[in-house]
Amino acid sequence: MKNFLDLADMPRDEIVDLLALADRLRERPEPAALQGRVLGLLFFNPSLRTRASMQVAMARLGGESFVITPGSGSWQLETRLGVAMTGSAAEHIREAIPVLDSYCDALGVRAFAEGRDLSDDLSERSFTNIASLCRRPLINLESAVNHPCQVLADWKTLDDLKVPRRSRFVLSWVNHPRALPLAVPAAAAHMAALRGMDVVVLRPPGFALPDAIMEKARRAAALSGGSVSETDDRDAALAGAHVVYAKEWGSPEHYGDAELEARARGGLGDWMVRDSWFQKTDPDCHLMHCLPVRRNVAIADDVLDGPRSRVLSQAHNRLVVQTAILYRLLGGAPAGRLH
């Protein structure tokens, strides 16, 4: 494993192996495995789970990490190519990324969608630029339309819960005060399809996921024997569901237009997961969400605090699976030296 950028880069078997490694390291920790290794973490956007769990994962393996947050204690970074840098960014990623890469044994980068041009974001233009500047292993800590660490943790959570491979995974749009990126819904649909599940994308009119995202999930389903469908009929979607994976995202139809987008989500306040959503699901239906979640906007208190909620297990599994990712990327290689 050279990088960890997208579950789609890995054969399904390799993912299953990685999850088994995560289990093994949970049962039999290797506290000196990454002694002397250093992970650099570059956060263009806020983080709680990702930052804490990556730092702890390194520490649990005997390694070290450092965090750089452009614009907060560090220079704002320009990502566009070819521009005259007369604005607020003092440094370009073309310098910053290779420099940080040269200091550490692996680099993790979070760079959310810019949210202006849908095709730019769907093409992962910015993250692809970043990746092209790295010589050491790179970990995607959430890019424009991907969040592989999150959905690997979600897969682990489904396994831990013994949710059968062939079961009904409803990825449901939920309410939020503003447009959020497509990274988690895109990655979750792909992951569940690749796991072999029957994925139903439930969303109100105007919030269909872009074709490229749906196609990628369908290709994964074809490989794994799962299926992918979409609907705006909530009752139909939820009937018999084994998992409701709630997620907020912005309308792809009005991408980058805050005003039209806000109008599109007007009147969608009832897209908040309530106990009543589970009336016709499988009786043991699980509620999942990647967090952070706005209580009583996206999901009601009683559901989050109730017995169906798996959000804390998902979050804890971030640590569990990232430990395996770091071990796979950095373990066994000769001890860190200055290059």
Next chain:
Amino acid sequence: MKNFLDLADMPRDEIVDLLALADRLRERPEPAALQGRVLGLLFFNPSLRTRASMQVAMARLGGESFVITPGSGSWQLETRLGVAMTGSAAEHIREAIPVLDSYCDALGVRAFAEGRDLSDDLSERSFTNIASLCRRPLINLESAVNHPCQVLADWKTLDDLKVPRRSRFVLSWVNHPRALPLAVPAAAAHMAALRGMDVVVLRPPGFALPDAIMEKARRAAALSGGSVSETDDRDAALAGAHVVYAKEWGSPEHYGDAELEARARGGLGDWMVRDSWFQKTDPDCHLMHCLPVRRNVAIADDVLDGPRSRVLSQAHNRLVVQTAILYRLLGGAPAGRLH
């Protein structure tokens, strides 16, 4: 010791033992005692000493730590229960705290008083909510009306200086441009009383500490043979003092009302510790302050730079006693594993 939340939770003997442990670890460091352990630090409010000394204490014991600051590189956190989260907070402590708790071996949290409702703050509503969400050891890094790490360091400083148990400890209000929390005065009065000292709370009219705080100190004094009194007569209070512990706090009478509060502190500019304050004290009287301190507002330069000042010893003892707290909370337990 399961948590470190309040000196009042511990029998006096246990505190004395903890201070002896701090001495032992200062003399004979144990640089591998907490190998593989991780301390999470969550700061809702600014910090210099607390953050640095907690990170160094873990490092000196062979462990690791990470820092999360909501609103700066991490999501703003909602603390109120039952609200619809339509505002600026993207995440609730009901998720954030258990998630961080699940990543580490112990959690330290700083959450200052909200400064709106006195009874809310006196009840430690917010910190109690946080504590109820933790399964691992929790350390109070300053809550609404407590700062046990600070006052344990202060106790250690008094011991290092050989200040007799039965001596005159004057907790004096001092000037500040705005209302500060009650945490340190409350905790310092309680600590000195529990140590067995004669505590005199000196404050201008309108700045009497709330009954609940005075009562808690009086109960501690009753246990330890000390005493607690209060006055606005500075000359009487300072006569014979062995320790002047200066501290800024807001008027409890005008709690949460910035305008009335500002009016109450108008004309109190002479409540700045000057050399003249020590004319009738014990000749060896010590000046203490928890820092940060505004020079020439709360305490004059010549006193802070003079021979009575113990502020640097107090600050250094933060590291000394917290090393013992971490050792007691985490030492001896089986090495950290993923849960």
Next chain:
Amino acid sequence: MKNFLDLADMPRDEIVDLLALADRLRERPEPAALQGRVLGLLFFNPSLRTRASMQVAMARLGGESFVITPGSGSWQLETRLGVAMTGSAAEHIREAIPVLDSYCDALGVRAFAEGRDLSDDLSERSFTNIASLCRRPLINLESAVNHPCQVLADWKTLDDLKVPRRSRFVLSWVNHPRALPLAVPAAAAHMAALRGMDVVVLRPPGFALPDAIMEKARRAAALSGGSVSETDDRDAALAGAHVVYAKEWGSPEHYGDAELEARARGGLGDWMVRDSWFQKTDPDCHLMHCLPVRRNVAIADDVLDGPRSRVLSQAHNRLVVQTAILYRLLGGAPAGRLH
């Protein structure tokens, strides 16, 4: 070596030895050399390379570090002496520095020029105050008119490139949207002169470096057999150059006056390093810059991305030389204990 504040504090032989140590530690790392040691890092100003490379250098040597950034998660710090602290700074360096110093084994501090009074900044008033408050080794991470870590890395880069001692080092002013500090040009001119090079300071009229800075470089040249000259004739300066060291700085003539300064730099947009600058240089002429650099303002894309650019080597050598600095300051001493 007690501190690392200025290359001028060290005999030239000691610098050469330090560079040899850096080479040795690059070839034969000592991953346990600083086990149990803690480096405190205090950043009054933004940083990417310095912060990351200092943290990684400690980690590579088995030690730990922590970062405090006043005004971001920590109190704003007052640096002026004798003032009544009624403003936004809650703490004074007279407390903060000794406290942090007492927690760690060495302290690194970045405190840029204030940019108001030239003679204040030239005298290093602020950093000298800070240094006087430290008992442990102090590392200058960029002060008003110095950046010794940067220029030691630059010296290493010149050695790695086998640039002969007696060669032509052109320190050229380049364009920037606003006045930047004199720290890097001052330190780079001094370093190159001390290395024994023929230093040519090339700058437009109005941007001559202050006499004190030029004098210091000339004294170093006199010791080492180099030379120092200055000119505003770009063609003459670049003819035969072996190194072009590009750097932005504010006009010393209009120090602290943003408006006059902006006027002085009007029309200097052609002071951007382009490929054409190398027409009459030595054919193997290197381009150096300390970073961060504004692309297509200070240096054109094609030069930064072309074969002459050494900026990434310089940045990587920050890690290489700082590892040696830390080893020299902290290695061999008895293991860290609480004081």
